Amino acid sequence: MRLGARIFKTGVAVTFALYAAMWLGFETPVYGALAAFFAVQPSVHKSLVLIWDQVQANIISAFLAIVFVLAFGHQPFVVGAVVLLIIAIHIKLKKESIIPLAVVTAIIIMGSPTNDFVNFAANRFVLIMIGVFSAFIVNMIFLPPKHENILYHKVTDANDQIIQWIRLILHHEVDYQTLKQDMKKIRDSVLKLENVFNLYKEERNYFRKSEYSRMRKVVLFRQMISSTKKAKDILKSLSKNDNVVNQLPDEMDQLLQLQLDYLTNYHERILLKYAGKVKPQSTEDFYDEVNEGKHQLINVFMTYHNDDQITTDDWVHFLPVIGLIIEYSEELEHLDRLVDGFFTYHTEDNEVKIREREMF
Numbered sequence: 001m002r003l004g005a006r007i008f009k010t011g012v013a014v015t016f017a018l019y020a021a022m023w024l025g026f027e028t029p030v031y032g033a034l035a036a037f038f039a040v041q042p043s044v045h046k047s048l049v050l051i052w053d054q055v056q057a058n059i060i061s062a063f064l065a066i067v068f069v070l071a072f073g074h075q076p077f078v079v080g081a082v083v084l085l086i087i088a089i090h091i092k093l094k095k096e097s098i099i100p101l102a103v104v105t106a107i108i109i110m111g112s113p114t115n116d117f118v119n120f121a122a123n124r125f126v127l128i129m130i131g132v133f134s135a136f137i138v139n140m141i142f143l144p145p146k147h148e149n150i151l152y153h154k155v156t157d158a159n160d161q162i163i164q165w166i167r168l169i170l171h172h173e174v175d176y177q178t179l180k181q182d183m184k185k186i187r188d189s190v191l192k193l194e195n196v197f198n199l200y201k202e203e204r205n206y207f208r209k210s211e212y213s214r215m216r217k218v219v220l221f222r223q224m225i226s227s228t229k230k231a232k233d234i235l236k237s238l239s240k241n242d243n244v245v246n247q248l249p250d251e252m253d254q255l256l257q258l259q260l261d262y263l264t265n266y267h268e269r270i271l272l273k274y275a276g277k278v279k280p281q282s283t284e285d286f287y288d289e290v291n292e293g294k295h296q297l298i299n300v301f302m303t304y305h306n307d308d309q310i311t312t313d314d315w316v317h318f319l320p321v322i323g324l325i326i327e328y329s330e331e332l333e334h335l336d337r338l339v340d341g342f343f344t345y346h347t348e349d350n351e352v353k354i355r356e357r358e359m360f
Helices: 005-023 030-039 044-072 076-092 096-110 117-141 147-170 176-202 208-240 250-274 284-304 312-344
Strands: none
Touching: 005 030, 005 117, 030 096, 030 117, 044 076, 044 096, 044 117, 076 096, 096 117, 147 176, 147 208, 147 250, 176 208, 208 250, 208 312, 250 284, 250 312, 284 312
8 A cells, every 4th residue: 555645645734724723722623624635735836726716615605505594594405505506606617626625615514503603604614714724734835746756757657568568569479358458557547647747737936947947847748748648559559450460571570570679769768868867869879770760661561562461451450550650759759859958958957856766
């Protein structure tokens, strides 16, 4: 079992909210803890953006809860009506992410009201705000997420999976039942990768110099993900056309293996270069090999496309594989130039913060 930074932050925020509510003398501090649980965010920037939305959502929920209880009582159907109204309002405002906290606020305030309902509601509203601000404070100062490090390791993990399967298919050693199961895992990995990238892209450095460097990294990581997705497309296409791959003429089969071996090695070396494990400019030799391989692949394909061993329909289905390989090589060349440019220009700002794999 692995516990990530967000899990620890949630625990700390709940604890902090409980202590704060107890220190201020509230009799039911658990409501503050509940609000803190819903208010913890995955990034500092997201916490900054949502804090005002969360305050507004709680004010709206508290107002509606008080008005409806005073007007109609606190029967279950009244609570349900208020919840529906809160959800509708926040959907209209396009603030779906804070609906859970808003709904919890209304339910907490409307639950078991006393004769002095206004004071009761105000007490619970303050408790909820203690939870929200506890989560905000913890989010700002405790274990800020290292999205660059997480993103890099997720990119390399996804690449390792994809490249391993590409090589197995090309060497005709693949177990397709296992591949089918892993393809779903790979799709999930790429989706998680894009989610982490979105969080990283949303981050902000409030010093212009640092923010400029971070934005260059955003461009780099976007290209890393694009290259990974292209490799995934090649794996999917090779798997789909495995019958054609197994029937390829020897010359073309060997050339396909050779070209994809070059490209996958090239891809791995670019990522190692970004992490500082390979010297900058050290992949220049790959340019000529990759470009020559592209031309050879096209020429051999044109030579064999009328071969009687493989039907025209099979060639038509296999042609996209050739196109994807060419696109993959171009994506890698672009990524390599971006990495070289990153380390060549403005070198005093370009600190790469890749550490050993963390629990995430």
